[in-house]
Amino acid sequence: MRHAQIESTSNARVKEWAGLLEKKHRDRQGKYMVEGVHLVQEALRSGADVECVAYDMARGVPAELAQDARSSSTDWIAVSAAIVSKCTEARTPQPVFAVVRKSSAKLANVLEAANGLVAVLDGVQDPGNVGTIIRAADAAGAAGVLIGRGCADIYNPKTVRSTMGSLFHLPIVEGDLTELLPQAREASAKIVSTSLQARQNCYEADYRGATWFVFGSEGGGVSPEVEAFVDETIIIPMPGRAESLNVAMAASVLLFEAVRQRLN
Incomplete structure (x- = not known):
């Protein structure tokens, strides 16, 4: 000291x-x-x-x-x-x-995990949501988090506070998702996103292999440029009257469904 x-x-x-x-x-x-x-x-x-x-x-x-x-x-x-x-x-x-x-984490740090679970953020602009998703990914034992363009700065004080320290626990990589996601595909990762038009229930899909969940902006969802790399779209069933879930809540649902599957 x-x-x-x-x-x-x-x-x-x-x-x-x-x-x-x-x-x-x-x-x-x-x-x-x-x-x-x-x-x-x-x-x-x-x-x-x-x-x-x-x-x-x-x-x-x-x-x-x-x-x-x-x-x-x-x-x-x-x-x-x-x-x-x-x-x-x-x-x-x-x-x-x-x-x-700042972290010097690279995509290679994320790809090296076998059957890695990864949260990918595309235009998530609210610092609290970004921080909460990082925290959920950490809790779920994810291999890392990708932060695409248009997202809130992960080093914004509000974002940092929202991570509750998870910012330090796993690789967080910033970059152009249209350049990063093809590398995930080459490494045999399945890229999954939610859609209100999807026919497949999120509890019916298989997340036991390498799975990269893409979470889009609070208002517009996943951008068309990033959606082009998505292999599978799913929907979270909502029998109640709410129109949609907060993006951080949706991320938590999917990440922990993957955890549940991997524990069975």
Whole structure:
């Protein structure tokens, strides 16, 4: 553990941290921010590339992170409450935040899993939905998540919070789905999406082999460009009066139906 202390909000390093609240600066720096004890702990214990941890000097290192602070080789920086407020988005400032370098996961990391279960996001724009799908994929033991163009930034603070730490647990690959999905097909993966026009019930399909579920935008569904690569469309039966499910709910239903099949 290397100690440092910063008190001024005009410090150059603090300005860089504050910039990470905006996507253009996250992209330029190749870094993002995680806020709060739980997420910082998950980042450290999952082996994420943590550049530094900053904590409120008046409150000290949170008790839950004391062991991590002793065993970690990263920089731990005591900062003023004004710096915490400037660099974090939560209405109630957290006592600690970390700066993390973005993941370098590649498609090969996802493809190497035998009979891999993968969540593919096509134009899912709500940060909460993106984060929740990542969390569901992690819980389902998925081999990874693909994030296509038009999706919410996975490093948006809202998205990061919604993952509840799952962001650090599995490969997440961003890119053009029209380039990535053909490689999945070559690796014998079955590409599946939902459709209100589909005739096959989602509980009748077989997800025991390599299965890549494509989840489209909240309003328009899967784009025509991506739909061209879909092998099978299914429908989630809804005997109630709701017209549709939230995309994160639909993702959870399908991912855990695949889990159920694989456990039998």
